[in-house]
Amino acid sequence: MSTLSTAKGYLGKPRLRHCTFVIRNDKESIFLVFGKDYFEIGKDVGDPRKFMELKRYMDGRHTIPQIAEHTGVNEESVRDIVAMMDEMGMFREELPLDRIKKEDFLRAIDDTAVMWSRQIGYHQLFAGLERNEYPKEVFHGLLLETYQYVKSATRHISNALAHCRDEHHEKILTDYFLDEYNHTDLILQTLENVGIPREVAQTANPLVGTTALIQMLCEIGRQSSLAYIACTSLFEARQEDYATAQASFEKISGNFGHIPDTIEPILQHMRGDIEGGHQSLIERALEHVEYIEAKEAHFVINCVHDLKHAFDLYHDNIISYYNDPASYIPRLYVDYFSL
Numbered sequence: 167m168s169t170l171s172t173a174k175g176y177l178g179k180p181r182l183r184h185c186t187f188v189i190r191n192d193k194e195s196i197f198l199v200f201g202k203d204y205f206e207i208g209k210d211v212g213d214p215r216k217f218m219e220l221k222r223y224m225d226g227r228h229t230i231p232q233i234a235e236h237t238g239v240n241e242e243s244v245r246d247i248v249a250m251m252d253e254m255g256m257f258r259e260e261l262p263l264d265r266i267k268k269e270d271f272l273r274a275i276d277d278t279a280v281m282w283s284r285q286i287g288y289h290q291l292f293a294g295l296e297r298n299e300y301p302k303e304v305f306h307g308l309l310l311e312t313y314q315y316v317k318s319a320t321r322h323i324s325n326a327l328a329h330c331r332d333e334h335h336e337k338i339l340t341d342y343f344l345d346e347y348n349h350t351d352l353i354l355q356t357l358e359n360v361g362i363p364r365e366v367a368q369t370a371n372p373l374v375g376t377t378a379l380i381q382m383l384c385e386i387g388r389q390s391s392l393a394y395i396a397c398t399s400l401f402e403a404r405q406e407d408y409a410t411a412q413a414s415f416e417k418i419s420g421n422f423g424h425i426p427d428t429i430e431p432i433l434q435h436m437r438g439d440i441e442g443g444h445q446s447l448i449e450r451a452l453e454h455v456e457y458i459e460a461k462e463a464h465f466v467i468n469c470v471h472d473l474k475h476a477f478d479l480y481h482d483n484i485i486s487y488y489n490d491p492a493s494y495i496p497r498l499y500v501d502y503f504s505l
Contacts, residue, residue: 176257176258176259176260177230177248177252177257178229179226179227179228179229180224180226180230180233180248180251180252180257181224181225181226181257181258182221182224182225182251182256182257182258183200183255183256183257183258184200184278184471185198185199185200185256186198186199186281186285187199187218187221196217198256199281200256200281203277205254205256207250216237216239217247219237220233220237220239220244220247223236223237224248224257226258230244230245230248263460264459264460265457265458265459265460266457266458266459266460266463267456267457268452268455268456268457268458271452271458271463272448272449272452274467275396275399275448275466275467275470276399278467278470279399279400279445279470280404282400282470282471282474283400283401283404283407283474284407285474286400286474286477286478286481287407287410287411287414289477289478289481290481290485291304291308291481291482291484291485292414292418294485295308295418295421296414296417296418296421298421300485300488300489301489302422303488303489303493303495304484304485304488304489305360305418305419305421305422306357306360306362306488306495307484307487307488307495308484308488309353309356309357309360309362309432310357310362310367310370310495310496311372311373311375311376311480311484312353312432313350313353313354313357313367313370314370314372314373314376314380315376315379315380315480316349316350316353316435317350317353318380318383319346319349320343320346320347321380321384322380322383322384322387322394323339323342323343323346323387324343325383325384325387325388326339326386326387326388326391326394326395327339327340327343327387329387329388329389329391330391331391332391332392334451334454335391335392335395335451336391338395338447338450338451339391339394339395342398342444342447345442345444349435349438352431352432352434352435353431353432353435354367354368355431356428356429356430356431356432359424359427359428359429359431360419360422360424360428362496366496367496369496369499370496370497371496371497371498371499371500372497373480373483373484373487373497374483375479375480375481375482375483375484376480376483378476378479378480379473379476379477379479379480382472382473382476383397383473386469386472386473389465389469390462390465390466390469391451392448392451392452392462392466393465393466393469393470394469395447395448395451396448396451396466396467396469396470397469397470397473398444398445398447398448399445399446399447399448399470400470400473400474401473401477402439402442402444402445402447403436403437403439403440403444403445404440404445405440408436408437408440411433411436412433415429415432415433416429
């Protein structure tokens with residue numbers, strides 16, 4: 167018999183807190199990652215794919231009978247699973263808050279940025295390159311598009327500055343702009359080390375996925391300086407992730423016959439970001455306030471989430487373009503005379 171309480175209104179149409187599902191073939195469990203916390207659910211709950219399907223309908227739009235109907239899982243089993251997940255604190259519960267304490271907001275941003283930034287690092291692009299499943303052109307493409315992305319920093323930072331309406335944020339963004347100015351040389355050095363001449367890289371046309379990522383950063387900066395600053399928590403390098411990133415880059419470059427010194431310039435760029443403390447800019451932005459308006463907090467979180475998915479599309483596009491043997495590398499600018 168289900169232990170599901172009907173007193174909890176949010177369980178009428180259950181909606182999971184934002185999480186990541188990890189299914190490992192060497193474990194008899196499914197891991198659900200919420201920020202820095204994770205829950206382990208034994209596979210005795212059923213087929214992992216069916217469990218993922220149940221998760222799809224736990225979106226706050228479907229009742230338990232509807233979830234059962236859509237998934238083909240009997241209603242009593244759905245109620246038992248929902249009750250179990252509720253006991254583990256997995257469901258979103260909306261509270262009547264107009265303001266959120268700064269400490270709570272910063273903790274949520276940090277925990278979530280750690281989860282999402284590591285999700286970005288788990289992308290099949292990096293896993294495939296480490297396993298030597300892609301040709302060297304995909305590795306070169308990763309470096310070429312990284313060059314385009316790094317080169318765009320002053321563009322999206324200056325855009326956030328141009329639309330900034332908070333003097334304190336303006337000072338933070340100005341310092342950030344100066345720190346990030348002209349970092350492209352380290353990426354160009356890395357490209358030269360793998361055999362792509364500097365002048366060739368500088369004439370490359372970015373992929374559409376790269377342009378979309380840059381445009382999203384510009385748009386976030388246009389709408390909210392706080393949201394833009396919060397996004398730096400997602401994409402700026404963290405000390406605790408450096409060793410993993412270094413090992414990954416060395417493994418990938420080694421797969422294509424390069425020595426570790428080949429990718430030292432791009433690692434130097436990463437170390438510079440860590441030393442600059444850019445992943446903690448949001449703490450500086452809120453150092454003079456005690457609360458943040460709930461509406462603004464929701465907007466900020468959604469921007470960071472959208473940017474996470476923009477990075478996924480950026481990496482997807484690198485695979486699809488550079489793994490195509492017919493693609494020009496670097497990508498050409500198509501002008502009138504190309505028609």
